[in-house]
Amino acid sequence: MNVSISLPMPARRGRIDLSRPIFVVLVLVLSLLVVLPLFWLGYYSFLDQNGQFTLANFSSLVTDPTLRRPFLTALGMALGVGVLSCIIATPLAWLVARSDLPGRTAIRALVTASFVTPPFLGAIAWEILAAPNSGLINVAYRSLFGLQPYEYLVDIYTFEGLVFAIACYTFPYIFTLVVNALERVPSDLEDASSMLGGRLSVTLRRVTIPLVLPAILAGTMIAILQALTMFGSPAIIALPAGFHVITTKIWSLFQYPPKPGLAAAAALPLLIVTVLLLWGQARILGRRGYTTLGGKNSDPRIAKLGRWRWLAIAFVVTVLLLTVLLPYAALLKTALTRTVAEPLTWSSFTLHHVNFVFFEFSATQLALRNTFLLGFLTATIGTAIALVIAYLVTRRSVPGSQVLGYLATAPVAVPGIVLGVGLFLSYSNPSLMLYGTLWILLIAFLTIEMPAGYQQLSSAFKSVHPELEEASRILGGNRMTTLRLITAPLLRSNVIATWCFVFIGTIRELSATILLTTSETKLVSVIIYDLNESGDLGAISVLGIMLLVISFAVVIIANRLPVLGGQRLPVAR
C-alpha cells in the first residue's frame, strides 16, 4: 500500500539515476548485517556437536537445570531491576520536572552522567565499595564500630546486590522518558482538575500520574530489557557470587569445550523475549494521544514542596550518591592509591596504576588503538550508511524504501550477546574466517549502532521541510546538488551528534565484544573485564576513568556544537 503511494522517481534522460543501485546495495549490506547472523543462529541451534540435526539443544534448555536456572534468575533479576529503577526514577523525574527543588539542572546533568557510565564500570565501582571484605563501605563500617574483619554491612556479591548495581545505570532510561512526558503534559489539564476542587495530591494521583503512566511503563520495559541482555555487570557480580544469568551462561558455553549449538539455542529465547518487550513498549507508547493531546503548550505547573523539601533533598542526594558520586569517588580513589583499602592521603597518593596501565601493561596500547580505530570507523561508516538510509526512507525516493527502515531498525531487537553468538557462528567457518580480526567487531558494532543512528538521522530528516529541497530543485538544482547545498548543511549538527553517539556506544560495548575478541583484537572494555578477573582494580579504575573522560568530552563537544542557526530554523510541518 505504502509502496504504491510513494512518489516514483522522475525518469532522467541521459543521466544515470543512482538511487536504485544504492538502494539495492544497502538492502544487501543490511541483510548481511542483520539477517545472516540470525540465520546461522537458528541453523546451529538444531545441530549437535557432530553437525547432525537434533532437537536436544532445545530440550536441554528445559530439562537441564544449569541452563534453566540462569533463565529464571535473569528474568527475576530483570524484573527486580525494572521495579527498583521505576521506584527511583519516577519520583526523581517529578521532582526535577515539576517541583521547586533547588539545583534541578545539576540533578539532570548528574543523571545523564550515570547514563554515560558504562554499566560494567559501575558494577566494578560497586565491587570496590561493597565487596564483603575489601569493600570501602564495609571497611569504614568495621573501623567505625570496631568490629571483627569478617563482619560486613553490605555485600554486592548477591542477587540483591546485582539488581541494585544494574538499576543504578538503568533508571536514567525511565527518568528521561518520564521527565519529557511530564514536561509535555499541558498544564491546563491539571488546572482543570484544580478548578474542580482537586488538591495537589489528588491532581497528581488522578490526572498527572495517569497521563505519564505510558512513559513510566515504557521506560520500565526498557530497563528490564537492558538488565536482561546485559553481560558486564552480571559477569562481574554474579559469577563471584556463584550464580549465572542467561548472558553469562551463554558466554560460558563458549569456554572450552565450546558448545555453539547449545549457545545458539539458549540465545533464541532471549531474542524472543526482547522482541516481545520492544513490541509491548511500542504499543504502550504508540497510543500517544495520551500525552501529546491538548492545545497549546503552556508552562508546566511547578509544585511548592514546602515542608517536604528536606525529605525530597535527602532522597535526591541519596540517589545521586549511590548512582554517581560514590562510584566515581571510589574509582578515582582506587586509581590513585596503591591498594583498594588504603585511604587517599598525600602519602598514599601514587601514579603507579597510571604508569602501569599506559606504559607497563603491554595489552593497553594495542587495546587503545583497537578501541579508537573501531570507534572511529564504526561512527563514520555507521553514520554514513544511516544518513543515506534515512534520506531514502524519509523522502521515499525509491519504491519500497520502507524496507530499508525496517532492516535498519531490526538490530534493536537483537541483544548484544545474541548478535555475538550469531556473528561468531557466521564468520568462524574456514571459508570466511573473520573471527580473530577487527572486521568481525566492526560488523558487530555497525549492527548494534545502526538502529540508534538511523532513528536520530531520520527524525532529523523529518524536521527538514521537503519544500526546502523542492525549492532548490525548481531553481535548477538536481538531486545531488540539492543534497550537497541544502540538505547536508541543514543536517550538519545532527550528523555530528549521531557520530558522537555511535562513537561513545562503540567504545563501551562489551556484550557482543566478549564473544568476538581474541588476544590480538582486545578492546579497552575487554581489558577492563580481564583485569577484573585478575583483581587489578587500580588499573581498571585508571582505564575506566579514561573511558569516562573521553565519553564526557565527546558528549560535551556534541552539545556545544554551534547548532547551525538553531533559532532560525523554521518550524517543520
Added chain:
Amino acid sequence: MSYVELTRLSKKYGGHLAVNDVNLAIAKGLLVCLLGPSGCGKTTTLRLIAGFVEPTDGEIRVGGRIVSSPGRSEPPERRNMSMIFQSYALWPHMTVFENVAYGLRLRKMPREEITRRVEAILDVAKLKPLAGRYPGELSGGQQQRVSLARALVVEPETLLLDEPLSNLDANLREEMRFEIRRLHDQYRYTTVYVTHDQSEAMTTADLIVVMNQGRIEQAGSPEDIYKRPRSEFVARFIGGANVLKGDRLPGDAVDVGGVVLRCGSGDFAAQGQTSVAIRHHDINIATAAPAAGETNWVPGTVTRQVYLGSHRDYLVTLRNGDTIRTVTPADIAVPQGQSVWLHLPLEHCRALAH
C-alpha cells in the same frame, strides 16, 4: 497560442484520483488561478506542472514540448520554472542575498552579474537593507518577499505559486495580492497560482479555474465565474448563492417546490431537474404580498435575523421547508417569525442544468 497545456491529466494515489482528467490550456503571459476547497486537487495539479509528481495518465506540454507523461517526466530542475511555496521554503542557513543568488549560482553566472541581478531584484522587492539577514530574522511579509525575489531573479518562463499568502495576516495579504499582480504585469511570465481564497483569485487572476474533487468545474474570467456559474458547486463556492432544486417548465421557467421562477440566464436541462441559483444580496424582502400577476415572488417566514452593522443577514424558510439566505441593507428590519415575501428578480436567477 497556449504555452502551458494539460491534456487528460490524471494522478492516482492508491485508489484515490487526486487529479481526474484535467484539460487546461494557458496562454503565454497569463495569470491563472486554480481555486477550490482543500483536497480538490489544485496543489497536486501544480506539483504535476512543477515536475515533483509524475502523472498517472495524460501529459503536460510547456511551449509545445512534452515535459510530463507517465514514465517520462523531466525533473523539476530542467523545466525553467520557479515556485513559491506555502512555507516560503527559505533556506535557514543562507542569508537573504545567498537565498536569492542560489538559482543564479546554479546557472554558473559570473559573480559580478549575480551581484548585479540580485541587488536589482532586492531593490524591486524592497529588501535591499535586509540582504545580510538570515530568514529567521525576518517578519512573515519580508520572508514572503524574499521568496518572491528568489523565484523571480532567475527570470523563469513559468511561475508557480502554492497558497503563497495563507501564512500572512489579513492586511499584509491584501497588500501582497496587488504586489504579485504588479510583478506579473511587469515581467509577463506565465503564472499558475493555487489558492482556496476566492477574493485572492478575483483580485489577481486573468483566468480562474475552479476545481472540485480532482476535476475542473469551470474555467473563465473572474466575471464569468461570478456572474455565470455553470454548476451548483461554483455558484455556492464563489460569492455564496442559494441554490433551489426544481424541475424544468416550458420557456425560461423552473418549478421550485410549487413556486415558478423565471430565469434570466443559465443552462436549462432538456427536461426534468434544473436548479435555480441566486446570490444572497440579489434577493429583495417585502412584508406585503406582491400585486397579482407579478412573477418570481416566494412566500416564507423569517427564521433568523442578524444585525451586522453594514447589513442584515436573514434566513427565510419557505413553505416547502427549503431555506433561503438573503442580505439586505441594515435599515430593513423584519422581526423573526414574521411572514414575508421574497422577490427573486428574473435577471439574477440563473438556471443550472444537471
